[in-house]
Amino acid sequence: MVRSCANIIGQRYSSQPTHRRGSGCEKRLMRLFQPNVCMYRDKRSIKCYNCHTYDHYVDESPKLERMEEEADLVHEENEPTMLAQSNSKKKGGANIKIILPVIISGVLLIGFITSWLCRARKSNNNAEQIEEDVALDVHKNHEEAMELPLFTFSIIAIATANFSNDNKLGEGGFGPVYKGVLEDGQEVAVKRLSRNSSQGLVEFKNEVICISKLQHRNLVKLLGCCIQGDEKLLIYEYMPNKGLDSFIFDNAQSLFLDWTKRFNIIKGIARGLVYLHQDSRLRIIHRDLKASNILLDQDMNPKISDFGIARSFGGNESQGNTERVVGTYGYMSPEYALDGIFSMKSDVFSFGVLVLEIVSGKRNRGFTQQEHGNNLMGHAWNLYNEGRSMDLLDANLAESCHPLEVSRSIEVGLLCVQQNAGDRPNMSSIIMMLEGERPLPQPKQPAYFMESDLFVVNFSGSTNPSINELTITEVGAR
Template identity: 75%
Template sequence: MFLHTAVQPVSKKKGMKNIKIILLVIFLGVLPIGFICTWFCYKRIKRNHAEEGEDMELPLFSFPTIAKATANFSPENKLGEGGFGLVYKGLLEEGQEIAVKRLSRNSSQGLDEFKNEVICISELQHRNLVKLLGCCICGDEKLLIYEYMPNKSLDSSIFDKTQSMFLDWTQRFNIIKGIARGLVYLHQDSRLRIIHRDLKASNILLDQDMNPKISDFGIARSFGGNETEANTERVVGTYGYMSPEYALDGIYSIKSDVFSFGVLVLEIVSGKKNRGFIQAEDENNLIGHAWSLYTEGRSMEVMDESLAKSCHPHEVLRSIEVGLLCVQQNASDRPDMPSVIIMLGGQVALPQPKQPAFFMEKELPRAAFSSVTYTTSSINELTITEVNAR
């Protein structure tokens, strides 16, 4: 009886000790697995947030703040309308004027553009790029908030006969150079190489001092490392500004933006649109018209007549030549934007331009177009044409 009573506690203690050892082994085995699972979950959530643009260092505005700033999105404050949705002018309590992009609830394309714009432009800082001040995501409401540009877009200044009278040559030349500087930043100096893909007059906004700012990065694409070119089967851009290799084959690169810049230069100098340009004696668009006059030694006739008193002929001629160099048929023949800056500065002799890509609408087969054009805008009207590349 004595022995039985003495041995029982010893066995019990030994059993408890074994259980503790087993539990400790199990705990030490499970703990690393738990850490690993937690780490993977964290990385996955972080990656998903990055894809939504939610981990960007971008100020978040509350919906009531923006609603109040725009007088509850009053029609009187509407600046533009398009595929993305509506754009409103607003005034924050501290007195800052803003432009607000409000994503249309039934716009699936707008949602893609919203995400892309946040990702592309949230970390870009340059005096010739429109500044994204923040965003607002509240239920179904998705808003982008920008600095407000009092002089609206470039197209409203150069294509309007009345307004164009107030835009002299010095201002136009400064606008050309400012756009070029903005593109140099996007193509070369920003953290990622950005291809805008929809550079045009309505996407150039003018501040109170008529300084140009590139806007609307909804269909922009970023390149990392040594990437310089990509291909897509879904071509989205604006007809009249698209390079031939992009419109026909879906190939885009920095040289695609250079082509669009060249069209812009010719439009700024002439005050006429490339698309819809009508010349009684021929069927050329603006590019073809400028080329014809250049080959005949009559380039000054490209210039807007309202610039006769304010222009500097050597700057006008140089701008036209640079524009023609940028719209050459082969992408490899076009200069890059740092070279364009040097050319505009008059520091080098310009090479002879080769025949440009006239690229008139009648040259495109009807089957190339998959949809009609539609309008979308951040602050002004824009036209986006969707084309299926061959």
């Protein structure tokens, strides 16, 4: 029996009433949705070919042979179509192999571009986000302690004569500093964050949070702040004598600081550091102690200022580590400059440099002793070993000095700048050393003995990324 396609082979067959069921084909006339022709030579062998037609049931014989031939005809006629379909599939497969990598590459490229645009947008919005965070933190800090007034920009603009150059006191890493007079007649110093500042919003936030609650006679007092649009201002008590550097490094101005005043300044700075390291609510490491950050009031009392890069510790913490070293060349301890490790002993090192500068009237940065090429610390060390420490004293102090206080100050300075942080005394011990008469420990060789050592530290820190990125900011007088 064959399931034939009468309309294709050109002859119709009618079903025989005597046809037996169970031949494997449907007994009624029906449309074949899957194009095929089925034939069998016996009841156990069936062969199928493609066609579109209706089913008819035919007798097994005598037309079986002709039907087989006709079925073969149908098979042969359909072979070109099947071959074309097969070739079409092969071509389609080849096209897919070409198109698919192109599509994948396009998707990856679009993904990369989208990711880059997202990063660019995030970078552009980063400053705005930081600004919002700063504002929130400042206001939160203000709510927790109603001691920090928030000034409007218009009030500060009026107080400084619209930030007139005539009222400009100086400029540092934060930005310009102006003198101002509030409506009640109080004189203030206004630090205005510059858009081109080497410091920024993070330092602004840090300074507000660090010193808003600090109260000590040897710390400059923060009176308030202003955050309005792009303007970020810090308002401090006014220091009429500006920075310590403007006196000790100037031959004419240094005459106004005799030895008694200088020794009091040394002890005042030490007391301020004791408060920061031990007595304040949080342990604070200043990290940028230097002559220009010591302000002098009308009575020449010292006040530590500029807490933009200060770090605070809670609990029993006393040491930190950073990958971004910030500070001032000539004042940084070796462990901080090279390894990013800072602690109270980092401030002690800076204090030691400052003491030697106050005594000698010379800057540590750039000083070179002609005979041996030593820097200020190396020069003081050699004079100490030779028993000639008094030769380090500023010539303008010869008549007003007290030799015992001078020699003890130099020894304390050398103890503070020792190479190993563990060998340096803490600030409480330093005050007792300055005010006492007991013999002092023998200091060891300073960390930076020659001026070239400072350049080596600067070079290695700034060019070797495996150590640290050394970012040094030299902030001018306030």
